[in-house]
Amino acid sequence: MKVADLPLPEALRSQYRAHGIEALYPPQEACVRAGIFEGKNLLCAIPTASGKTLVAEMVMHRHIVDGGMCLYIVPLKALATEKYEDFSGKGVKVGVATGDLDRKDTYLGKNDIVVATSEKVDSLLRNAAPWLSRITLLVVDECHLIASPDRGATLEMVIAKLRHRNPAMQVIALSATVGNPGALAGWLDAELVTSEWRPVDLREGVFCNGTIHFEGHEREVPAKSKNDDLNLCLDTVAEGGQCLVFVSSRRNAEAFAKRAAGGLKLTEPALDKAADDIEREASTDLGKTLALCVRKGAAFHHAGLSAAERKVVEDAFRTGAIRVISSTPTLAAGLNLPARRVVIRDYLRFGDGGMAPIPVGEYKQMAGRAGRPHLDPYGEAVLIAKSESACQDLFEAYIAAPPEEVTSQCNSENALRTHVLSLIATRFVQSRGEVLSFMGETYYAYEHQGLRSTIHETVDRVIDWLVDTEMAVEFGDHLEATEYGDMVSRLYVDPRSAEAIVAALRNAPAYTDFGLLELICETPDMLTLYLRKDDPEILHRFLGDHEEELWTVVPYGSDELEAFYSSVKTAMLLSEWSEEVTEAMICEHFNVGPGDIHNKVETAVWLIHAASRLAYLFNRPLAKPVAELGTRLKYGIKKELLPLIRLRGIGRVRSRRLFDMGMTTPEEIRAAGVRRIAPILGEKIAAKVIAQIEGKEISDDTPAGDEVVETKIERRQTTLFAFEGNHGE
Structure with a gap:
């Protein structure tokens, strides 16, 4: 299917031609055939780098031509900035909203596209931002995060509130890791497009005793050092590729970057410039250590770095100067930093009960970074086994396994406490019955059709607590927020x-x-x-x-x-x-x-x-x-x-x-x-x-x-x- 044949504004088609985008990938074509230009809802569950964002962008421009306004929800502030930059400069007005959580941000209504985190959109709903009623298209990136224990309830409630407020609004949900896409698509009344197609072939394997074991073939890796993880990186760099190495902690990320720098020992002007940029701003030993690693071709990436340091690392990796990044799982959460080989070194992570295996979905997010479109002939995702007996176990536990099912987090009393208060304060609901009626529009209710649910008891306990704390008052069947409750909701605090x-x-x-x-x-x-x-x-x-x-x-x-x-x-x-x-x-x-x-x-x-x-x-x-x-x-x-x-x-x-x-x-x-x-x-x-x-x-x-x-x-x-x-x- 040719881009020229799609119902897009000429300015956008020209932009795509300038970037060499003449035809759609097969999954993108499937989305078009599913009716995205006819206003149908869509759940696009396809691999990373298969063009999900382009699908959303095309539909957003179609809405804008028709006088609509689009909201693009992302999980991370850094990802919001990245998407803002991606969508800008294409003939439409783009705004980004990630800041203060108690403002209406009325100025955002002047934009055609607003990119925001789910928490920011929830805050805008609580503060009655007037432009939200004009949204005709909602795009939800990384929609599998509905299952996140910390933030999933907020994302789910935001989607439910926006659909309740704007019933004619089109919804496009995007994810590479949904174990039960049919259920999520059913809740969204959406067409479902799934695919395993990728623009760059992904080979998933397990490394043990000097060999990567892929399904159907093996690959020997030269032992240039005594460390398996470093050998995997040096092997890729030697053939012109780049590596991402995922480890379990910041300390491990920093330690590996030092070893990688010692193994690479590169000397290049681009690396010197990146290192100088970091040193110029660095006021801590962490920044100085990072600069030393970058100067030799390696880097580490985690939340302890300043925003300026992270940006230098990301930019230098995208241009190919930095060859190896070792990272905690933050990089797998959506930032666009693909590499020829992704090494998942640490598949155990410390939690409340000690060391535990990472979820399959998290592995899939990491593995999905393998393979740079138009740059790499293939991508490799490699787990490192501690022993030969662990090889088959890792194949079965991660490579052959589907990602976990997306389950609602909305029956948590702590989560519901803040969301029920916001429903009452914004007058979405005005009685216990209306609270339950609204909860019937959530993914939680869709999941529990025909099953026993305790949501009634949870809602009653939450409302009783809100009344006891004088955040809400109840007169007969009528519920209303007090001045205190209204302020708490608008301030966006628990x-x-x-x-x-x-x-x-x-x-x-x-x-x-x-x-x-x-x-x-x-x-x-x-x-x-x-x-x-x-x-x-x-x-x-x-x-x-x-x-x-x-x-x-x-x-x-x-x-x-x-x-x-x-x-x-x-x-x-x-x-x-x-x-x-x-x-x-x-x-x-x-x-x-x-x-x-x-x-x-x-x-x-x-x-x-x-x-x-x-x-x-x-x-x-x-x-x-x-x-x-x-x-x-x-x-x-x-x-x-x-x-x-x-x-x-x-x-x-x-x-x-x-x-x-x-x-x-x-x-x-x-x-x-x-x-x-x-x-x-x-x-x-x-x-x-x-x-x-x-x-x-x-x-x-x-x-x-x-x-x-x-x-x-x-x-x-x-x-x-x-x-x-x-x-x-």
Whole structure:
């Protein structure tokens, strides 16, 4: 089927011709024949790199020509940025939404396509973004994540709400790893397209004793080192390919990258440039180690890296300069970084019950990265067996096995608590019966047709809890959110977090910054740092000096004490950031990376913002100091810099330099004049700052221009790596 024969705008056809796209792949043709241009819903369950995104893009442009608006949901912020860049520059307006979770973002309605994470769309629904009613096409990328214990319920409820609100909306769901595509397609009233076709042949095998065992043939791998994983990489690089190596932890990723760099020993200008780019921004040992690896042709990739470091690695791999990346499973979650050979070295991962095998679906996501279209004659996905007896077991457990079935997570009481509150607050429902009626539109209800379900009991317990906490009121059959409940829903915090914050606000003996920081670190919304072996003793001593600052009580039980210590440790990190401790020192103190600091700060700023809003309802005198701590934490500054940080173009570094030179207020900066502050800010920024002050155009919380780079808090390109944890171990 030729692209020229499709009902597409000429501008898009021209773009495709310019990129050599003249005809559709067989699975893409099957999607067209399934009726995607006639408005039919579709579940496209085809392998990675088989052209799912192109199918969605074609249909989006068809909708735009007809006056429609499209919403493209992705699981990760980094993937949202990638898709935004893919869709831009093709004659339509594209917006990306991954930021603050309590805004309507009305401006997004000016776009033809909006790319957003499922959490952001859920927030937009709660805050009644008016443009959502204009959506005519919903695309759900990586739809198998409905089965995610952490985030699946949100994705499922978002789809159900949008379909309820826009009944005529077309839905296209995309995934490479759905074990029961028929069930998911049935819920979506969708045509189903499945295929095993790939543009590059995928060979899956198991490596053992110097040989890769594929089904039907074998391949010898030269032993250039004593390590199997490195030999597999060197073999691929020797024939002109690139390698991705998936390991179980950050430490393992870093260690392998060092070994790979030592084995490759490349010297190329492109690698030197990439290494120089990393070194220029690196303020930590982690960044410096990464630069050393990159200079020789290898890299590691995980959530501890800063956004800038990850971007350099990804770009240098896409251009072919970096030959080998070792990664935790974050790279398999959707980023477009294919390689000729993918090595799944660690198929066991540490969990709550010790080491356990990774899911089949996760293996399939990793294996799907093998084979670069138009660059590789084939792709290889290779598991490494510890012994010959394990070879056949790995074949059966992963290569021959289908991915797990997608099952709903919507009967979780913790998940339903927040989603039922949002249904009530947005008046999607106004009675218990209407809650159950709406839940009947979910995938959970579709799965449990004819089966006994406990959803009635779960819904009743959740509503009783919401009424008991005064987030909702019930008059006879009528349910309504209170001002408190409506605020919690709009703030997008877990109702349990809100209850903990409100209880502390009401009962706090006196305001302390550390008391608030430790409190928010105990909430379900904060992913806390892991404890190391020596941490409990250090934390015990710290609490001896600071226990009077706490808003919570030190628990007695061992499990509760461990969780408490984790929250205290996380609060200590946040406290250091707000006291202007350098990024390098924080990384050393807490054994974290720059990306971890960003993730913790971003979450804490959001929770403190929520606490400041709740304080207006329950303890108004605390609202101001809480909000001030939020601003300090956002920019990583001491309280004395608050008057300066409100000036546009002034951030963490510049405000400190001005303050240390005796300019502690905007008035003192104005008195100093452009000539005196220009050496610190530069002539242009200095003039603009003076103009702001003279024109009294100082905002309460204006983004700091210089600190987007200087503090490494780059909000547009960060990734929600919540599933990886802090150390990936």
